[in-house]
Amino acid sequence: MSGSTLLFPVVGRPVTQVQAPAAFNPLFAACGVDAIVVPLEMPSEGVVRRVRDLLDSASDGGILVTVPYKKALLEAADRLSARAEAAGAVNSIRRNADGSLSGDLLDGIGFVAGLRAYGHEPQGRSALIVGAGGAGAAIGAALLESGVRRLSLFDRDAAVARALAARLQPLAQGADIVVLDALAGPGQDIVVNATPLGMREDDPLPFDPMTLAPATLVVEIIMAPARTRLLAVAAARGCPTHPGRPMLDHQLPAYLDFFAMPEVASEARARLDRGLAKEPSSETTP
Amino acid sequence: MSGSTLLFPVVGRPVTQVQAPAAFNPLFAACGVDAIVVPLEMPSEGVVRRVRDLLDSASDGGILVTVPYKKALLEAADRLSARAEAAGAVNSIRRNADGSLSGDLLDGIGFVAGLRAYGHEPQGRSALIVGAGGAGAAIGAALLESGVRRLSLFDRDAAVARALAARLQPLAQGADIVVLDALAGPGQDIVVNATPLGMREDDPLPFDPMTLAPATLVVEIIMAPARTRLLAVAAARGCPTHPGRPMLDHQLPAYLDFFAMPEVASEARARLDRGLAKEPSSETTP
Numbered sequence: 001m002s003g004s005t006l007l008f009p010v011v012g013r014p015v016t017q018v019q020a021p022a023a024f025n026p027l028f029a030a031c032g033v034d035a036i037v038v039p040l041e042m043p044s045e046g047v048v049r050r051v052r053d054l055l056d057s058a059s060d061g062g063i064l065v066t067v068p069y070k071k072a073l074l075e076a077a078d079r080l081s082a083r084a085e086a087a088g089a090v091n092s093i094r095r096n097a098d099g100s101l102s103g104d105l106l107d108g109i110g111f112v113a114g115l116r117a118y119g120h121e122p123q124g125r126s127a128l129i130v131g132a133g134g135a136g137a138a139i140g141a142a143l144l145e146s147g148v149r150r151l152s153l154f155d156r157d158a159a160v161a162r163a164l165a166a167r168l169q170p171l172a173q174g175a176d177i178v179v180l181d182a183l184a185g186p187g188q189d190i191v192v193n194a195t196p197l198g199m200r201e202d203d204p205l206p207f208d209p210m211t212l213a214p215a216t217l218v219v220e221i222i223m224a225p226a227r228t229r230l231l232a233v234a235a236a237r238g239c240p241t242h243p244g245r246p247m248l249d250h251q252l253p254a255y256l257d258f259f260a261m262p263e264v265a266s267e268a269r270a271r272l273d274r275g276l277a278k279e280p281s282s283e284t285t286p
Numbered sequence: 287m288s289g290s291t292l293l294f295p296v297v298g299r300p301v302t303q304v305q306a307p308a309a310f311n312p313l314f315a316a317c318g319v320d321a322i323v324v325p326l327e328m329p330s331e332g333v334v335r336r337v338r339d340l341l342d343s344a345s346d347g348g349i350l351v352t353v354p355y356k357k358a359l360l361e362a363a364d365r366l367s368a369r370a371e372a373a374g375a376v377n378s379i380r381r382n383a384d385g386s387l388s389g390d391l392l393d394g395i396g397f398v399a400g401l402r403a404y405g406h407e408p409q410g411r412s413a414l415i416v417g418a419g420g421a422g423a424a425i426g427a428a429l430l431e432s433g434v435r436r437l438s439l440f441d442r443d444a445a446v447a448r449a450l451a452a453r454l455q456p457l458a459q460g461a462d463i464v465v466l467d468a469l470a471g472p473g474q475d476i477v478v479n480a481t482p483l484g485m486r487e488d489d490p491l492p493f494d495p496m497t498l499a500p501a502t503l504v505v506e507i508i509m510a511p512a513r514t515r516l517l518a519v520a521a522a523r524g525c526p527t528h529p530g531r532p533m534l535d536h537q538l539p540a541y542l543d544f545f546a547m548p549e550v551a552s553e554a555r556a557r558l559d560r561g562l563a564k565e566p567s568s569e570t571t572p
Contacts, residue, residue, distance in 0.1 A: 001307035003300075003325045014289075015345060021287035038324060039289045041344040053336050058327040059301060 002034060007059050008259065009040035011051060011073070012066035020064055023252055027271070031264045035061055042069070051076045055095050062094035062259045070105075070134060077103030083145060086167050087137035092258050106254040107135070107247065108142025111221065113254065114246025117276060120190070120217055123147035128180070128188040130154050130206050131195035132164040135221055139194055140164060144171040152188065154180040154207075186213040193220050198228035209234040220244045249275075288320060293345050294545065295326035297337060297359070298352035306350055309538055313557070317550045321347055328355070337362045341381050348380035348545045356391075356420060363389030369431060372453050373423035378544050392540040393421070393533065394428025397507065399540065400532025403562060406476070406503055409433035414466070414474040416440050416492050417481035418450040421507055425480055426450060430457040438474065440466040440493075472499040479506050484514035495520040506530045535561075 010018045016039075024037040040063075042050055047069055054060055055076075065073050070089040074080065077093050078100040084090045090103035115122060127148045129136045132155035143151055151168070155161035161179045168177055197206040199222055209218055209230065218234035223244040231241045249272055256265035296304045302325075310323040326349075328336055333355055340346055341362075351359050356375035360366065363379050364386040370376045376389035401408060413434045415422045418441035429437055437454070441447035447465045454463055483492040485508055495504060495516065504520035509530040517527045535558055542551035 001311055001322070001324070003296075003302040003304040003307070005307065005325055007324055007326070010289075016289040018289040021289070021291065025287055036287070036322075036324065038287070038293055038322065039291055039345050040293070043342050046339070050339050053332070053339065056329050059325050 001036065004034055005059070006035040006061035007057075008035060008037045008061050008064060009054065010037060010064040010066055011040050011042050011047075011054075011069060013041055013044065013068060015039035015041045015066070018066060019248070023248075024255075027252070027256075027264050027268055031267050033261065033264055035261075037064065044068070044072070047072055048076045051093065052101070055093060055101055060095075062092065064255065065091045065093065074103065077101045079103070081105065082171060083108060083138075083141035086171050087134070087141045088167060089134055089137065091138075092255060094259055104258055105138050105141065106251050106258060107138040108140070108145075109254040110249070110251030111139050111247040112142045112146045113250035115190075115219070115242060117246060117250060117272065118242060120240075120242060122190060124149050125189035126150040126152070126187065127190040127192065128152040128154065129192045129194050130183065131193065132157075132161040133194065136192075136194035137164055137167070139192055139221070140168050141171055144168060144173060144175055144177075147173065148175055148190075150176040150178060152178045152180050154183055183207045183211070186211070186216070188212065188216055190217045190219060193218075193222070193228075193230055196222070198222045198230050199224070201225075201229075203229075205230055205233065209237045209239060212237065212239060214238040215240075217242060221247050223248060287322065290320055291345070292321040292347035293343075294321060294323045294347050294350060295340065296323060296350040296352055297326050297328050297333075297340075297355060299327055299330065299354060301325035301327045301352070304352060305534070309534075310541075313538070313542075313550050313554055317553050319547065319550055321547075323350065330354070330358070333358055334362045337379065338387070341379060341387055346381075348378065350541065351377045351379065360389065363387045365389070367391065368457060369394060369424075369427035372457050373420070373427045374453060375420055375424065377424075378541060380545055390544055391424050391427065392537050392544060393424040394426070394431075395540040396535070396537030397425050397533040398428045398432045399536035401476075401505070401528060403532060403536060403558065404528060406526075406528060408476060410435050411475035412436040412438070412473065413476040413478065414438040414440065415478045415480050416469065417479065418443075418447040419480065422478075422480035423450055423453070425478055425507070426454050427457055430454060430459060430461055430463075433459065434461055434476075436462040436464060438464045438466050440469055469493045469497070472497070472502070474498065474502055476503045476505060479504075479508070479514075479516055482508070484508045484516050485510070487515075489515075491516055491519065495523045495525060498523065498525060500524040501526075503528060507533050509534060 010020045021037045028035045079102045081104040084105040093103045153161040165177045193206045195206045197203045218239045219242045221244045253265040253268040296306045307323045314321045365388045367390040370391040379389045439447040451463045479492045481492045483489045504525045505528045507530045539551040539554040
């Protein structure tokens with residue numbers, strides 16, 4: 001830490017739960033980069049102004065956005081990536097050389113990178129996302145960018161799913177975007193639980209894995225518990241499964257690319273590779 | 287670092303020179319306190335609003351103020367200490383339990399604590415401050431609070447010295463405050479150089495130590511060089527001298543008291559005591 005230290009605040013409310021400082025700071029230290037991720041709780045009143053003010057500071061290298069501001073801070077950016085625009089949310093904002101502010105949404109990038117790290121390539125496959133809220137939107141945008149053949153959306157509120165389908169259309173690249181009226185049956189290569197169901201022990205299953213073909217990859221984004229009841233039931237059914245943690249881990253290099261820190265991003269990727277070499281089968285099944 | 291880490295930004299422009307992170311952060315770490323001092327460059331436009339916004343954040347434990355905002359940020363505080371009011375500057379702002387913002391000026395407290403640490407008690411003595419700018423104001427306020435018998439002020443612009451004398455009057459506690467028209471002669475127990483003269487090798491002396499009584503304590507607040515030409519000439523004259531560094535070091539516990547961190551303040555004082563035990567004579571002459 002010095003007078004030249006570059007700050008990357010994690011903006012949210014509350015922020016006591018954020019894990020980004022613990023994830024990023026050892027990487028900066030290992031790479032000899034004088035930068036630090038710090039939590040920064042922010043009141044909702046005037047949050048766009050507050051964030052734009054913050055990004056005015058020469059001490060600020062960019063911000064990470066967490067709940068509940070991913071939607072509200074769309075407005076803080078002058079330019080949005082196509083996926084942020086489609087999903088209607090940002091989780092990162094940086095100042096460009098020309099002074100303008102760019103916003104991006106990297107959750108879905110981390111999701112797809114996490115799948116690929118465990119050998120699950122979504123390109124050319126059919127995927128179903130259950131839950132069309134913020135997480136479903138981010139994942140849907142990234143799955144379309146990764147080249148899925150068909151993206152199906154289900155939400156218990158069909159209107160929400162239809163609205164997301166419409167917003168995602170610009171990212172389709174020829175893929176079919178389908179809104180399902182019911183969680184019926186097989187025909188999916190990948191099924192993602194993007195609802196909060198599974199965080200609590202007594203939650204009902206978000207969908208019944210017994211209706212899936214045994215080759216269907218069942219994916220969680222819930223991190224605690226690491227092994228939800230959905231994953232357990234899917235595994236018992238014989239389905240391959242993929243837990244929530246890799247999505248978070250694989251966002252790190254994406255953030256570092258976005259903040260134009262390629263060397264730290266490489267170090268983050270190298271560490272992820274070493275982690276994979278160490279414990280390949282404990283986190284995801286092939 | 288965690289999501290609960292309390293931030294203490296050093297607000298200034300630029301901030302690349304600030305040494306507070308290196309001074310405070312090892313103390314927090316040693317005391318197991320989840321807090322961190324970070325540099326935060328801030329544009330001058332709207333700096334009062336920016337600082338008040340920052341102090342709204344639950345992540346913010348308070349701010350340290352450095353140049354050029356010590357005057358401008360008077361306005362950011364709802365309440366000022368008498369010394370901040372008199373000197374017309376703040377170097378620290380905290381949020382109180384009732385939500386109000388208190389501003390204080392701790393430079394002079396550090397100055398007096400630094401003198402005392404080396405056995406130079408100002409109470410009951412006569413002191414002359416040469417230079418009635420921001421540093422002179424902070425030191426003058428603290429010397430009056432410490433109980434000097436007489437405070438003399440000299441500035442090459444006599445109107446500036448007169449204005450400061452008037453502002454300091456509420457802190458006088460019965461002391462005489464005198465504005466000198468010329469830097470004449472003896473009669474001072476302590477003379478402080480509060481001008482920037484001495485930072486550069488070819489600067490003229492701020493005053494001529496040969497006009498002082500040999501018992502006069504000659505004090506610098508310049509830190510680099512540690513031994514200015516003034517100190518060298520004064521020592522050759524036989525005067526006791528006191529360098530600039532202790533003022534900075536002894537502000538640390540004052541800041542920590544202000545931010546209501548008494549345990550960290552104690553640790554800071556203990557470290558200063560140990561430092562004094564190690565190298566008493568290299569920094570100041572008795």
